[in-house]
Amino acid sequence: SRSINLAVIPGDGIGQEVVSQGLKVLRAVLPQDVKLETKEYDLGARRWHRTGETLPDAELEALKGHDAILLGAIGDPSVPAGVLERGLLLKLRFAFDHYVNLRPSKLFPNTATPLAGRPDIDFVVVREGTEGPYTGNGGSLRTGTPAEVATEVSVNTAYGVERVVRDAYERAKARPRKKLTLVHKNNVLVHAGHMWKKIFDKVGEEYPEVTTDYLHVDAATIFFVTQPERFDVIVTDNLFGDILTDLAAAVTGGIGLAASGNINPTGAFPSMFEPVHGSAPDIAGQGKADPTATILSVALLLRHLGHESEAARIEEAVAADLAERDAATTRTTDEIGDALAVRVAS
Amino acid sequence: SRSINLAVIPGDGIGQEVVSQGLKVLRAVLPQDVKLETKEYDLGARRWHRTGETLPDAELEALKGHDAILLGAIGDPSVPAGVLERGLLLKLRFAFDHYVNLRPSKLFPNTATPLAGRPDIDFVVVREGTEGPYTGNGGSLRTGTPAEVATEVSVNTAYGVERVVRDAYERAKARPRKKLTLVHKNNVLVHAGHMWKKIFDKVGEEYPEVTTDYLHVDAATIFFVTQPERFDVIVTDNLFGDILTDLAAAVTGGIGLAASGNINPTGAFPSMFEPVHGSAPDIAGQGKADPTATILSVALLLRHLGHESEAARIEEAVAADLAERDAATTRTTDEIGDALAVRVAS
Numbered sequence: 001s002r003s004i005n006l007a008v009i010p011g012d013g014i015g016q017e018v019v020s021q022g023l024k025v026l027r028a029v030l031p032q033d034v035k036l037e038t039k040e041y042d043l044g045a046r047r048w049h050r051t052g053e054t055l056p057d058a059e060l061e062a063l064k065g066h067d068a069i070l071l072g073a074i075g076d077p078s079v080p081a082g083v084l085e086r087g088l089l090l091k092l093r094f095a096f097d098h099y100v101n102l103r104p105s106k107l108f109p110n111t112a113t114p115l116a117g118r119p120d121i122d123f124v125v126v127r128e129g130t131e132g133p134y135t136g137n138g139g140s141l142r143t144g145t146p147a148e149v150a151t152e153v154s155v156n157t158a159y160g161v162e163r164v165v166r167d168a169y170e171r172a173k174a175r176p177r178k179k180l181t182l183v184h185k186n187n188v189l190v191h192a193g194h195m196w197k198k199i200f201d202k203v204g205e206e207y208p209e210v211t212t213d214y215l216h217v218d219a220a221t222i223f224f225v226t227q228p229e230r231f232d233v234i235v236t237d238n239l240f241g242d243i244l245t246d247l248a249a250a251v252t253g254g255i256g257l258a259a260s261g262n263i264n265p266t267g268a269f270p271s272m273f274e275p276v277h278g279s280a281p282d283i284a285g286q287g288k289a290d291p292t293a294t295i296l297s298v299a300l301l302l303r304h305l306g307h308e309s310e311a312a313r314i315e316e317a318v319a320a321d322l323a324e325r326d327a328a329t330t331r332t333t334d335e336i337g338d339a340l341a342v343r344v345a346s
Numbered sequence: 347s348r349s350i351n352l353a354v355i356p357g358d359g360i361g362q363e364v365v366s367q368g369l370k371v372l373r374a375v376l377p378q379d380v381k382l383e384t385k386e387y388d389l390g391a392r393r394w395h396r397t398g399e400t401l402p403d404a405e406l407e408a409l410k411g412h413d414a415i416l417l418g419a420i421g422d423p424s425v426p427a428g429v430l431e432r433g434l435l436l437k438l439r440f441a442f443d444h445y446v447n448l449r450p451s452k453l454f455p456n457t458a459t460p461l462a463g464r465p466d467i468d469f470v471v472v473r474e475g476t477e478g479p480y481t482g483n484g485g486s487l488r489t490g491t492p493a494e495v496a497t498e499v500s501v502n503t504a505y506g507v508e509r510v511v512r513d514a515y516e517r518a519k520a521r522p523r524k525k526l527t528l529v530h531k532n533n534v535l536v537h538a539g540h541m542w543k544k545i546f547d548k549v550g551e552e553y554p555e556v557t558t559d560y561l562h563v564d565a566a567t568i569f570f571v572t573q574p575e576r577f578d579v580i581v582t583d584n585l586f587g588d589i590l591t592d593l594a595a596a597v598t599g600g601i602g603l604a605a606s607g608n609i610n611p612t613g614a615f616p617s618m619f620e621p622v623h624g625s626a627p628d629i630a631g632q633g634k635a636d637p638t639a640t641i642l643s644v645a646l647l648l649r650h651l652g653h654e655s656e657a658a659r660i661e662e663a664v665a666a667d668l669a670e671r672d673a674a675t676t677r678t679t680d681e682i683g684d685a686l687a688v689r690v691a692s
């Protein structure tokens with residue numbers, strides 16, 4: 001489309017810094033005739049401390065009017081664990097039915113990996129985003145007493161599993177290797193696991209060109225470090241996807257490069273793009289944060305909105321920039337943003 | 347004690363082969379005056395195919411009479427996922443209240459690790475073994491229809507969490523670095539996560555000499571590959587422990603070396619010792635399996651039964667054997683067992 005009406009949630013810690021660079025590159029890459037409008041939403045730890053609010057209804061409503069959301073990072077040690085995650089970040093993912101949590105993992109040349117031998121890593125995790133142990137179901141009884149019982153309920157529906165599995169098959173089909181791996185733990189979590197596997201196999205009948213594979217989540221972590229090149233597309237549940245994508249980020253040069261999209265493929269609600277990393281309060285405000293993950297998230301955002309060539313330009317710019325990065329020179333957040341803005345503009 | 351009445355469950359795939367070597371080394375290390383009695387139980391895939399049974403009551407009763415159980419591996423692709431895991435392996439862990447699932451991780455010199463730079467890894471994971479998402483709670487509604495709902499319930503009790511957390515503090519206190527890390531996901535799984543954290547902090551007041559730390563499970567996987575030397579003792583829930591210990595095995599030379607104990611510290615029921623690896627049907631019967639993980643599990647078994655010096659002898663023998671292993675020569679399962687038996691005897 002010829003205009004983008006973007007909501008921006010910088011959030012906490014390094015969120016503001018990295019989002020500024022994301023917007024800088026976005027402005028630089030867009031053709032003159034695409035009108036970019038942005039509106040910033042003040043949500044996160046500061047807002048919560050000031051007003052006690054995490055995501056008021058009025059703002060949730062207002063966010064619905066945007067084409068997409070760019071988010072920096074949410075969370076601060078001064079806020080009890082879960083308040084902002086459940087009240088803001090997950091609330092957005094659930095309210096906007098972001099059932100495809102897309103997380104590409106690629107080891108770019110010339111970037112540091114903890115793995116010896118620099119395997120050829122290029123896969124994408126399709127993490128379910130609206131079900132599983134993330135629903136908030138469960139509770140606690142006799143809280144705080146020695147007789148307390150606390151439960152967490154993982155809720156999985158055929159409806160929810162089928163749509164994300166189908167999305168993953170489509171992505172696998174569109175890639176050269178056409179391989180899809182289901183990761184679950186169906187030898188222990190038999191109820192959910194069997195349903196996932198059954199649906200995975202059934203939908204697979206419609207995709208004869210896609211090679212399939214199944215791994216238990218524990219075994220998958222082994223292959224992430226010993227044979228990551230075996231993966232092409234992975235589809236998995238919300239919690240397993242959370243764990244696996246942090247590990248994937250670690251083996252592909254670190255959390256400073258890992259992008260993600262919380263996508264509603266139907267377009268019923270705006271999709272939201274954010275780096276996988278957190279708010280990193282220890283380095284906030286010092287210009288030390290690497291904005292690349294946010295900038296790569298902007299590429300996913302552009303692709304989602306149909307601006308494929310601009311998305312590809314950002315990804316190529318990042319690859320070129322990384323290839324020329326000199327391990328001995330550290331650049332500031334701003335300098336990296338500037339360098340990428342220059343590259344995408346030319 | 348001056349006699350050991352051991353139950354042996356070889357199980358499936360490579361289970362038989364590795365257990366034979368475990369027993370060989372056990373016999374070699376025990377002083378003359380310790381009487382070893384063993385009784386083999388035919389449980390696993392073959393038994394299930396033959397009789398449809400996984401763990402009959404009579405055998406469960408009989409197993410109670412032993413001092414400890416040595417288990418090889420359970421599981422075969424010919425058996426539907428979950429049947430043997432839930433019906434046999436987990437049934438034993440639950441029936442015998444194995445609430446401490448102990449999994450040491452050590453990178454021995456001269457062993458392969460996928461990590462560049464060979465970090466100094468020496469930690470132990472205390473995985474809760476009788477609660478969490480492993481309870482089998484949950485179910486499925488409208489099974490097999492497009493309207494299916496499948497749930498998995500993670501059940502956590504203050505009783506269950508406190509006893510395993512306390513065990514972990516004791517272990518941390520007994521180690522030189524005295525550091526204990528709780529791994530959970532208390533920003534999302536707020537009910538269980540907050541209870542774990544509260545109990546972890548409260549019990550910690552009794553252990554002022556132990557340094558504590560908390561990590562979300564996703565972040566923990568990052569540190570496993572980028573900074574594994576930061577860990578000393580980790581305490582975590584059943585599922586997170588399952589995932590983390592496979593990853594830990596991968597970074598410390600592979601699943602062929604990872605030992606584990608399913609321990610009931612009260613002694614009310616026999617504890618069970620098994621390698622972390624599975625039944626590996628692809629290499630079964632070929633003499634290719636590395637029995638070291640089982641042999642190290644025998645060391646844990648001996649330590650649990652009070653034979654500390656014999657346990658240490660096995661661990662030293664393994665370290666010495668690994669130090670001299672020549673990457674160019676492959677030894678059979680039997681040869682490795684023989685070499686270790688000779689070392690511990692001398």
Ligand SMILES: CC(C)[C@H](C(=O)O)[C@@H](O)C(=O)O
Binds near residue numbers: 089090242276533564
């Ligand atoms: C902050 C947290 C709620 C979130 C998650 O668990 O999904 C984060 O870890 C992520 O991966 O985006």
Ligand SMILES: CC(C)[C@H](C(=O)O)[C@@H](O)C(=O)O
Binds near residue numbers: 421
């Ligand atoms: C086989 C399976 C049930 C088991 C588990 O999940 O605990 C295994 O992975 C393990 O770690 O011992």
